[in-house]
Amino acid sequence: MRLHFKPGACSMSSRIVLIELGLAFDTTRVDTDSGMTEAGVDYRTINPKGYVPALQLADGSVLTENPAILQYLVDAHPESGLAVARGPLERARQQEWLSFVSSELHKAFGPYFRGRPLDGGEKEQVDRELARRIGNVEQGLTDGRDFILGDTFTVADAYLFVVLNWSDFIGFSLEPWPHVASYVARIAARPATREAMRQEGLLAEESAA
Numbered sequence: 001m002r003l004h005f006k007p008g009a010c011s012m013s014s015r016i017v018l019i020e021l022g023l024a025f026d027t028t029r030v031d032t033d034s035g036m037t038e039a040g041v042d043y044r045t046i047n048p049k050g051y052v053p054a055l056q057l058a059d060g061s062v063l064t065e066n067p068a069i070l071q072y073l074v075d076a077h078p079e080s081g082l083a084v085a086r087g088p089l090e091r092a093r094q095q096e097w098l099s100f101v102s103s104e105l106h107k108a109f110g111p112y113f114r115g116r117p118l119d120g121g122e123k124e125q126v127d128r129e130l131a132r133r134i135g136n137v138e139q140g141l142t143d144g145r146d147f148i149l150g151d152t153f154t155v156a157d158a159y160l161f162v163v164l165n166w167s168d169f170i171g172f173s174l175e176p177w178p179h180v181a182s183y184v185a186r187i188a189a190r191p192a193t194r195e196a197m198r199q200e201g202l203l204a205e206e207s208a209a
Contacts, residue, residue, distance in 0.1 A: 001025040004046060004054040006032055007200040008169070010106060011053030013159040014069050015199065019192040020158070021077050027199075067098040070155035084149050097148050097156040100136070105163050108133040112170040127172070134177050137164065141179035146186065153190070161187035 003018065003025055005011035009032075018025050029038040030052050037043050047054040047064050055063045055072075063069050071094075074083035084090040111118060111126040118126060137160065140148055147157050164184050167174055174181040187193055197203040 001058060002056040003027045004030050004037070004043070004052055004056070005200070006030050006052045008166075008202055009052050010066050010159065010162055012196055012200055013066060013155075013162040014053045014055060014073070015196040016158040016162070016192050017070055017073050017082060017155055019195050020082060020153075021073060021080050023073075023077075065102075066159055067095070067102055070098065070159060071095075074155050081152065082155050084152070084154055090149075093149060094154060094156050097140075098159060101156070101159045101163055105133045105137070105160070109163060109166050109170070112166075112172075130172065131176070134164070134167075134174070134180055137183075138177040138180050141183055146183075148183075153187075157187055158193075161193065 001018070001023065003011065003014055005015060005027055006029070015027070030036075030043050031038075032043070032051055035043050035050060037046070044050055046056070046062060049064060053064070053066060053069060055069045057063065063072055071083075074080060084094045108126070108130040111122070137148075145151065147153050148160055149156055161184060164174070164180065165188070167184075174184060188197075194203060
């Protein structure tokens, strides 16, 4: 398998899961601004949508969209324990959180990465929307659970962590949401998460042990 990624982007959730599963995989770094891979290939010939992640499978087929990639990985390795129980409601809950992260939380961070400063009024609006979505996560954690679906780490946590962790890059404090702050710290301490961050240059080599 080959993961097409951009350091620190949502594609890191796929890397975390691949490491958690102990799978061998190659990677290709993508510059989504220029649309080129590190090897000088037009990325749109791999993923016409132009964004990461894209997972190229052994047969050459390419899978895109984080929720689909994450669900594929755990469905292909049901013994891993990285998916919730197979009951229809549990599976729907997992999809519920994957969908929320993809369509709402991820979107709320988008304005901060447009490559230009936000003016006063605009920043107030986007800060308010991001706070609302982080509040949704806080509500999901208020019963004291360690992970977003209960007592077990799942692919939903890999995706949720990566997006929440962007708060550090934009200087958005999680202090008003103590359950979220503890959650992010807890997932960040997992060996697979630390290794994924190290591989993407987000964690110094000497700090990764």
